[in-house]
Amino acid sequence: MLTAQWVCRRCIKALPRNRQLLRLASTDASANLPPVLLQRARNIAAEHDKLAASLANDFDSKTAKRAGELSRVAEALKEWEAARSSISELTALLQSQDAELRQLAKEELSTTNAKVDTLATALSASLTPRDPFADMPCLLEVRPGPGGMEGRYFADAVFRMYRQYCSRKGIRANILKYETVDGAESSTGGASESPLQEAVLEILSAGAYDQFRGEAGMHRVQRVPSTETSGRTHTSAVAVWVLPSFPEDEADMPSEQSIHDPNSLFYVDPREVKEEKMRASGAGGQHVNKTESAIRLTHEPTGIAVSMQDSRSQHRNRQAAWVLLRSRIGQRRREEREEEAWARRNSVLSKDKITRGNKIRTYNYSQDRCTDHRSSLDVHNLPDVLQGGETLDRVMESTREWLVRKDVETLVAEEEAEAEAEDAAAGKGAKKGKK
Numbered sequence: 001m002l003t004a005q006w007v008c009r010r011c012i013k014a015l016p017r018n019r020q021l022l023r024l025a026s027t028d029a030s031a032n033l034p035p036v037l038l039q040r041a042r043n044i045a046a047e048h049d050k051l052a053a054s055l056a057n058d059f060d061s062k063t064a065k066r067a068g069e070l071s072r073v074a075e076a077l078k079e080w081e082a083a084r085s086s087i088s089e090l091t092a093l094l095q096s097q098d099a100e101l102r103q104l105a106k107e108e109l110s111t112t113n114a115k116v117d118t119l120a121t122a123l124s125a126s127l128t129p130r131d132p133f134a135d136m137p138c139l140l141e142v143r144p145g146p147g148g149m150e151g152r153y154f155a156d157a158v159f160r161m162y163r164q165y166c167s168r169k170g171i172r173a174n175i176l177k178y179e180t181v182d183g184a185e186s187s188t189g190g191a192s193e194s195p196l197q198e199a200v201l202e203i204l205s206a207g208a209y210d211q212f213r214g215e216a217g218m219h220r221v222q223r224v225p226s227t228e229t230s231g232r233t234h235t236s237a238v239a240v241w242v243l244p245s246f247p248e249d250e251a252d253m254p255s256e257q258s259i260h261d262p263n264s265l266f267y268v269d270p271r272e273v274k275e276e277k278m279r280a281s282g283a284g285g286q287h288v289n290k291t292e293s294a295i296r297l298t299h300e301p302t303g304i305a306v307s308m309q310d311s312r313s314q315h316r317n318r319q320a321a322w323v324l325l326r327s328r329i330g331q332r333r334r335e336e337r338e339e340e341a342w343a344r345r346n347s348v349l350s351k352d353k354i355t356r357g358n359k360i361r362t363y364n365y366s367q368d369r370c371t372d373h374r375s376s377l378d379v380h381n382l383p384d385v386l387q388g389g390e391t392l393d394r395v396m397e398s399t400r401e402w403l404v405r406k407d408v409e410t411l412v413a414e415e416e417a418e419a420e421a422e423d424a425a426a427g428k429g430a431k432k433g434k435k
Contacts, residue, residue: 033080033120036415037127037408041077044127048074076123083116121404128407133244133334134210139176139327140201140242145218147236152181152195154221154363155238157386159199162215165388172204176320177310200324202245209244214399216242217360224365233366237359243327266330273325274298277314278307297321304328361395370395375402 033041048070051063090112093105142159144151159178166173177200203212219238224231246266278294294309295317306328308321362371363382370385371378375398384391 033124034412036412036419037124040127040415041073041123044070045074045077072126073123076119076126080116080119080123083112083119086112087116124408124411125404128404128411131210131213133213135207136209137202137204137206137245138209138212138242139245139324140203140212140215140240142196142199142201143239143241144196145237145239147221147234149181149195150221150225150234151236151238152197153193153225154219154223154236155196155199156180156193157221158219158238158240159196159201161386161388161392162201162212163388165392166201166203168388171208174202174204175310176200176202176324177308179309202323204245209242211396211400212242214396214403215240220359220362222362222364222366241331243331245323245327264330265333266326268299268322268326268329272300274300275318278309293317295321297325299325299329302329302332304332360399372398372402375399 048067051067051070054060055063055067087109090105090109093101094109096102096105140162142155142162144155147154163173163175165171177198179197179199181195181197217240219240220235221238222233222235224233228234244266274297276296276298278296293312293314294307295314296305296307297318298305304325306321306325308317308324310320311317360373362369362373363385364371365382368380368382369378370380370382370391372395377395377398379385379391379394381389381391385395
């Protein structure tokens with residue numbers, strides 16, 4: 001934990017007795033944080049301390065839950081203020097007559113300043129509202145976008161990239177759906193790739209949605225297809241969706257996300273779903289076109305349809321189809337709520353909201369480069385990215401940091417808008433009082 005003990009004992013003993021500069025950090029606290037965020041953090045920390053004192057005298061489950069929710073901000077603020085205090089003490093040591101002490105203080109000051117910046121970022125992130133689906137598993141859907149058959153081949157490469165990433169990180173995942181185009185060859189781009197129609201990867205680990213949510217969007221590829229005789233570079237795209245899924249034990253899921261709660265985003269009335277049984281198509285030997293094991297579910301109010309034929313068991317196909325249908329409907333309902341919320345806020349940041357049409361990332365084969373257009377990160381060693389290696393870790397981490405920055409910007413805009421509204425209301429009240 002980062003605390004005020006960063007200052008060595010020798011430096012502390014040599015501090016001048018007149019310590020008027022020791023509280024410099026608190027008087028210049030806004031240097032690292034916007035004032036509205038700092039004030040919000042202090043209000044939350046004060047509430048946390050009050051609740052903690054109350055719990056010491058009389059335990060209450062609701063109070064304990066609320067205190068737990070606020071503890072992240074309170075701890076982050078405590079560490080940040082301790083670091084700022086250390087900077088004040090080190091700054092005072094720069095005035096020492098001992099040259100060796102001045103040099104030690106200068107060296108520690110540089111390190112501590114960097115830590116303060118990191119702690120300021122962590123404090124800002126702790127203030128942003130946590131995604132309600134952050135702790136849930138997820139479904140990662142991959143479909144080809146513009147680009148014809150080349151887009152289908154690259155869709156398979158992207159799907160394999162995420163499978164290998166999960167395998168390397170030890171993340172539990174299984175293939176819920178994998179459909180290819182019939183009659184097409186299965187090799188291009190220097191690797192074995194199948195022309196993908198649609199694929200769904202079920203990532204079972206808790207917190208997978210928060211880990212992968214930044215991957216949603218259009219992934220663009222620029223490469224020379226193996227069928228291109230003139231060496232011309234083709235550009236195509238792949239669409240990736242990340243949908244919240246359900247824990248294996250539904251008891252671990254909050255009631256507002258339960259598939260059995262009519263008020264949940266994921267609740268689907270079976271009476272509104274049309275089920276059709278079909279014969280499977282594609283490769284599969286004697287089983288194909290012999291039994292009606294394929295299932296298609298259509299949610300009639302929204303028109304959302306899901307088909308599943310990966311298993312030879314009709315029961316398993318039905319279960320998988322329901323999982324995918326609930327996730328898609330839940331995501332649709334959530335998007336509708338978010339659109340309403342953004343319209344109400346009327347924020348200047350609304351134009352930066354991520355949509356599925358954004359090209360979030362480019363994979364350029366000739367330049368051996370992967371670029372994330374949101375975080376502006378360029379990395380090379382493209383084969384390692386497409387194999388789900390450590391280079392992909394860097395790209396995904398930069399995306400998560402970008403999402404936090406955007407959340408912080410949104411929070412600052414909302415806090416400032418609320419402050420302006422309160423000031424305006426107070427001004428109107430004062431004018432009425434004068435009249």
